[in-house]
Amino acid sequence: MLLMTKTATLILRVSPNHQIETQKHHKNLKFHSRSSQFPSPTCQTISPTRIPATLSLIPPSIHQITDYNAEINKLCELRNLQKAMDLVSKSEETILDLETYCHMLQLCADSKALHHGKKVHNLIISNGIEIDSVLGSKLVFMYVSCGDVKQGRRIFDNIVKQNVFLWNFIMNAYAKMGDYEEGLCLFKSMVELGFKPDSYTFSCMFKCLASMGNGKLGETVHGYVLKSGFGFDITVVNSMIDFYFKFGNVDDARKVFVEMPDRDVITLNTMISGYVANGLVDQGFEVFKNMIGSKVRVDLSTMVIVVAACANTGVLILGRMIHAYAVKGEFDKKMKFGNTLLDMYAKCGDMDSALKVFNNMNERSVVSWTSMIAGYSRDRKSDEAINLFLEMKKKGVKPDTFTVTSILHACASNGSLEKGKEVHGFIKDNEIQSLPVSNALMDMYAKCGSMEDAYSVFADTPFKDIVSWNTMIGGYSKNRLPNEALDLFIKMQREVTPDNVTMTCILPACASLAALNKGREIHGHILRKGTTSDPYLVNTLIDMYVKCDRLFLAKSLFDLTPIKNLVTWTVMIAGYCMHGFGHEAVLTYNKMDLKGIKLNEASFTSILYACSHSGLMQEGWKFYNIMVNDCKIEPKLEHYGCMVDLLCRGGKLSEAYKFIKKMSIKPDVTIWGALLCGCRFHHDVKLAEIVAERIFELEPENMEYYVLLSDIYSEAEKWEEVKTLTDGIRNNTGCSWIEIKGKVNIFVTGNKDNPEAKKIESLLENLRMEMRKDGLSRKLKHALVGKDEMEKEAAVCGHSEMLAIGFGLLKLPAGQTIRVTKNVKVCGDCHEMVKFISKNVGRQIVLRDCNRFHHFKDGFCSCRGYC
């Protein structure tokens, strides 16, 4: 009540002044509005209808308008767009002040509310208000800020009295969109129309020219800058330096820098980031060192630039020092610095420190979360990455394009198609689009083995870049679809010129086809282009020759390569191991060691893997000991896995068991699984049972190992055990499995999850038609009594053993026996059909069910019908 009285008196005091000429008496208006309508938040609810009563001295038509203007302006000041818009809609009949429209447009621009902005614009038009340069500018500002540059430009073109500010603004908008050419055109017409560019214009111009890579024109503009008297404008010169650096012209950047009479912090920051971007990290740090204690003080940007430089060059020690320095200067409290800092730790491989920084941040943005997720992804810690992604969403932080590409990377290295598809769904639902996102999706699908999905993303991507093509080609290569890879390689060349990455993507396809001639052709292509100095490319070439069984050619290329990096040596050493030349491998290692190059974790993985696959027991141990003793590398699970595999292949099962028990980290299922494979190979049922026990403790849901154990039992003809084991699998649902290239593929009746499901279905369909022609289909009776023939046949095609056999027919080369295992008894109709298939396609098929083996050949089965 007291407040109300106070309000009333204030109004009475102000209102007799009749200050309603809003534009001319801006300040008074503000005072008026503040005191009359919103003396305190508690009175905000006063309805407009109550006001006129207290303002009875003012003619109604005028104070009505004043009230709208005043109230809307007040709401604009409070940044309450929704309420302001409501009021604007209500005032539709009245013409508001220009200032009010301007305030509204400003608020729409700030809130990026294009929808509301358009409404205000429409109102201005329908009220017949002339769009002068002030209102026009605001409209342009609103449209451009809300992202509708086109509409902004249309209004801009119609403004009679443009000014430099507006020219700069629209030019900058085009530059931000990446349309540098349009920015440049605008600059030209601006100069032609006689507008005098200011420092902002020149800065924007240099930005465009740098991004366009137009060095010549840049130099011309440089001359124009000097002529226009901006040669000593620190802002312009700063952007000039940045231009030269971005253009890779370090000398001119330095020359301009040296000739500057005054330098500010931006000058020095630009120098540091310019040096670093051009690979001159030391010179960048030199500038930084000189800044410390000089009159130009280090600022937040400086710190961010230097820490980012450490991140991208992997200098952890320097990064830590700068961290300590930042704490002294209290930069570490700033979010931007924190983000860069944690990214630095993550990129240098120190995730513990990164996590510490992350946990200590008092404010986090989407960048902080993304940096952590990206760090875990790079570290192949997919679970941590995915958990963080979920936590981030729970906390209400919206993932952006950067976040989803990182999380897709994690799904890819996890090989988790299911998670990847979930993320894909999330991306679709939230319309998070960008080319890198599409590329990351293709990569994820490719790495998870689904080239069909990868291709559908590829096909749906209208503007592809070279990364898109390379990802697809590499995907086909790695998924053993070399013909598809080569096809796409040819198609690609109609649209873009392949680069070195393309070559490294296509060569493994040649390697897996053992298409030596094709590989050599591409090698020739590379030689003609004269780009053999790319170490990545050379490494892939060597690898291709190794895999095409041309060790001699690999060796020649290796010897001819002057710049050998770690991978070059690793590929060669692993190549020798792969072909069983342990002695040469060790000799090559010694040579590398003399050069002072040290193998890393990944190198040891590929070398140990090669040793285990060719049974190089002695050399395998030698490299293992080098890793542990000389290189002081803690063995990781994959190293242990190789060693267990090596021991198993050598028949040393109990040693492998002892080895696992002595491991410094907890063995996972892959380690035990390797031993279980060994048990199978060497028919050690006793050990297999112990090992399987451990596996089932760890992953009771993982079918693969039940399958393996049941294989071990049945090979030892322990049918009772097979039955007990398989009875437990999936509630006795029919399931079958087939091993192809070391991978067990499991099929469940009626389930069409397999990526090849469609192909399998049509294959079986065709076979069934053939069978009907043979007049055999009438024998189908077991599956579904009472259903019509078609349905019965469909049911047969969906039985797990048929799916597995179909898969085998697709995947295994002609003539190779198809071996399928089923957990329950084979169904009679399927039995008939398999008999038919064995004759029709001329293949031996071995089907093992829970009772016995069925050897199918030429339309007969070894069980002679007793099944």
Place this chain on the structure above:
DNA sequence: CTAGGGTTAG
């Protein structure tokens, strides 16, 4: 005008 996170390659 400077500054932070993402996609392809062994």
